[in-house]
Each structure stands twice: as C-alpha cells, then as structure tokens.
Amino acid sequence: MTEGNFVDYVKLHITSGNGGKGSAHLHREKYITKGGPDGGDGGRGGHVIIRANPNMWTLHHLKFKRHLRAGHGGHGSKSRSTGADGEDVYIDVPLGTVIRDTETQDIIKEITEVGQEYIAAEGGMGGRGNWHFKSPTNQTPRYAQPGIEGQEHDVTLELKVLADVGLVGFPNAGKSTLLSVITAAKPKIADYEFTTLKPNLGIVEYRDFQTFVMADIPGIIEGAAEGKGIGHRFLRHIERNSTLLFLIPADAPDIKAQYEILLDELRRYNPDLLDKERLIAISKSDMLDDELKEELKVELDQQLNVPYLFISSVAQQGLQELKDKLWQMLND
Structure with missing residues (x-):
C-alpha cells in the first residue's frame, strides 16, 4: 500500500430511506x-x-x-400487500475505526470486532x-x-491502527529502517526528517511460526500534542497498541531527555497511554564501541526506570533479543 492510499480520517453525510406509505x-x-379495507403496509426505509471488514486496512475507499x-x-x-423494504447501504471499515458525531465530536461507536455491525x-x-x-x-376507513x-447525520470516521507494538520516536530515529529489517514491510526510508507521513504496519515473524504486528508511527516532535508538526495527527494510532517501543538513536545528545519529551507528549495527548508496557531501544548502536556502550549502560541504569536494549537495524545487532523481549512483554 502506498502512502497516498493510506486514509485514516473521512467525513460522511449519511441518509437512511423513508418508510413507504400505507395503502387506503x-x-x-x-x-x-x-368490499372492506385491504390496503397493505408501507415497507421499511433502508438503513x-x-x-x-478484517480485510481492510484503510478508509481510502471512502475518500x-x-x-x-x-x-x-x-x-x-x-390485498394487504406490504411494500418492499428499502435497500440497506453497507459501509465497510477496517477494525479499529471510531465513529464520531461530526458536530459534537462525541464518540458514537468503536468498530473493533470481526463481524460487528452498527x-x-x-x-x-x-x-x-x-x-x-x-x-x-x-x-371502511x-x-x-x-x-x-429517514434519518440524516454527519459522521466522522477515524481509524486507529490495530497493532501489538507501536514504534514511538523523533523523526529520523530509525523507526522505518527497523520495521523494514524485522518485517516484510517496505516503508519509505531516507536521510531526512518526516520521511514517514503515514503509519506503516509490518508483521514480525517470531519463533515457531508465531507472529505479532508492529506499527511505525510518523515522528513526534516536542509540542505534537498541541498540534505542532505532523505527529499529532497520528498520536491516536498509538492508543490501540498494547506495547510501546521507544526508539532513540545512540548519537542523541541526551537519551533520557528525549525519552522524557516523548513520554510527556503521550501524557498530554492521553494520560492512559502511560499505562502501557514500555521498552526503549537505543538504535544506531553500531556507532558505539564496547567501551562507550559500557559507559552508557552505567549512565542509563541510573537514569531510566524502564528496560532498554542496544540495537542496530543496519548491522543486524540485538534484533533477536529485541523480538524476544517484545514477545515476552506481549504475553506476560
């Protein structure tokens, strides 16, 4: 699926059918x-x-x-013949779709189960x-x-991606590279910020043919919860992930400070996000020699209260350990 085909927000104007007139x-x-009265009833208007639809991943068909x-x-x-019922209109949406009243922005329904209809x-x-x-x-009446x-409504459909693990990080932290290495997904990768403009999903293959789904969320910047940058448009996709993987590059000026900024953006957007399992992956760690890595470990052990791992997507370092840790967190 190309970036242009990923649509996660649409507004619809829906109108149900009028009921048919009874006969006199x-x-x-x-x-x-x-003879006596024998007028039939009118048919029901269409819903x-x-x-x-579990086979859909986007709202592009409604764009x-x-x-x-x-x-x-x-x-x-x-002869008491009842009129035909009006034809129902079905709107197929992917799992994870939220239905809102466009005017009040109140949530009407969330579509999260296969076969669910509203x-x-x-x-x-x-x-x-x-x-x-x-x-x-x-x-003889x-x-x-x-x-x-019939009824007439304006509704807004929002898609919140359903994934087991959500990748959280600043732009150009290496999220797309990691997704491309440990899954079959082919996200756009380049050496500049905001390469990823839409969430990408990939299936991670684990041991014994087991799998879990990972989502690459577009980069978050400081102030995203207030609408800065583009990350705020996709913060809602993190709400449905059961585990959050924070990706921070090893060459970051201050790893703890970057983690705190990301955490604060999630807190300001939705405090419930802090209840999710968290893991930090220090990416691009192939730039560190053993001595630097040991010094960084001592520093991080004192500063961080969440588990962390050193990985390198390009050098294929620490990726199996990362999968093991994520699988353990997902199944605890």
Whole structure:
C-alpha cells in the first residue's frame, strides 16, 4: 500500500430511506362492489450500516464517496400487500475505526470486532394500511398512515491502527529502517526528517511460526500534542497498541531527555497511554564501541526506570533479543 492510499480520517453525510406509505385501498372485485379495507403496509426505509471488514486496512475507499443514501421503502398496495423494504447501504471499515458525531465530536461507536455491525442511520418505519384501522363503528376507513422519514447525520470516521507494538520516536530515529529489517514491510526510508507521513504496519515473524504486528508511527516532535508538526495527527494510532517501543538513536545528545519529551507528549495527548508496557531501544548502536556502550549502560541504569536494549537495524545487532523481549512483554 502506498502512502497516498493510506486514509485514516473521512467525513460522511449519511441518509437512511423513508418508510413507504400505507395503502387506503378498498377491496373490489366482480360481484363485490363494496368490499372492506385491504390496503397493505408501507415497507421499511433502508438503513445505513457500518460494518467491520478484517480485510481492510484503510478508509481510502471512502475518500471520494462522501454522501451515502439508503433506498426508500415501497408503498403498500391492495390485498394487504406490504411494500418492499428499502435497500440497506453497507459501509465497510477496517477494525479499529471510531465513529464520531461530526458536530459534537462525541464518540458514537468503536468498530473493533470481526463481524460487528452498527446501524448509523435507521430507516423510517412504513406506514400502516387502512385495514389496521377498521372497527365496528368505522368499517371502511379511507385513510392510512404515511411512512416515517429517514434519518440524516454527519459522521466522522477515524481509524486507529490495530497493532501489538507501536514504534514511538523523533523523526529520523530509525523507526522505518527497523520495521523494514524485522518485517516484510517496505516503508519509505531516507536521510531526512518526516520521511514517514503515514503509519506503516509490518508483521514480525517470531519463533515457531508465531507472529505479532508492529506499527511505525510518523515522528513526534516536542509540542505534537498541541498540534505542532505532523505527529499529532497520528498520536491516536498509538492508543490501540498494547506495547510501546521507544526508539532513540545512540548519537542523541541526551537519551533520557528525549525519552522524557516523548513520554510527556503521550501524557498530554492521553494520560492512559502511560499505562502501557514500555521498552526503549537505543538504535544506531553500531556507532558505539564496547567501551562507550559500557559507559552508557552505567549512565542509563541510573537514569531510566524502564528496560532498554542496544540495537542496530543496519548491522543486524540485538534484533533477536529485541523480538524476544517484545514477545515476552506481549504475553506476560
């Protein structure tokens, strides 16, 4: 999937169908000139239904389809014939999609399970035919109910990527390189900041044919929670990851300071993110000799209260140890 095809935010205007009108027909046939009421009911208007599709990873199919309208119910007819129900409209979305009211921004529903369906706009009920209204005192009612109008809503769909491990780090920290080395994903990699503009997913193959999913989230900068940079647009993708892997390059001026900035951005965006399991990976550690690495370990043991590892994606160092640690954290 190319970056341009990854769409994680769309606004839709949805309209359900109107219910059909009930019939006020009176029974007529040869030799029966004044039969009783036999008008049928109107059909139900079509629903607009949002359903989970586990084979989808993006909302790209809705990018240019912003208005969705269900079919109207058919009108009732003679011989108590009920009108046809309006055609339902199904909106397929990937797992992890959040449905919001566009006006209030309130969360209406979250689509997280395979087979889950949610009626976002309910079709109007069909009107009842005149045969419902006959009585001993009114044996030939000449009226029937009109159908109820459908609903009209503006909804916003937001995708929060479902992954086991979320990569968190500053731009150009080596997240895309790590993902490309330990998974089959092919993210864009270059020697400049904000190379990654969209989240990338990769499947990490572990021992005995077991796997877990890792997500490369676009780089976060200081102030991202307030809307600076582009990282704030993708902070929501971290919410669904069960484990956070903080990637900090070995040549960073202050590893602890960078970790604290990243942690503070997550805290300001959503304090619940701090409840997730955390692991720090010191990337580009092939630049360090054994002596420098030992000095850094002594320093980090005193400063950090979370586990950390030294890795190098390019030199293929520490990657199996990283997989082992992540697998242990995911399954504890």
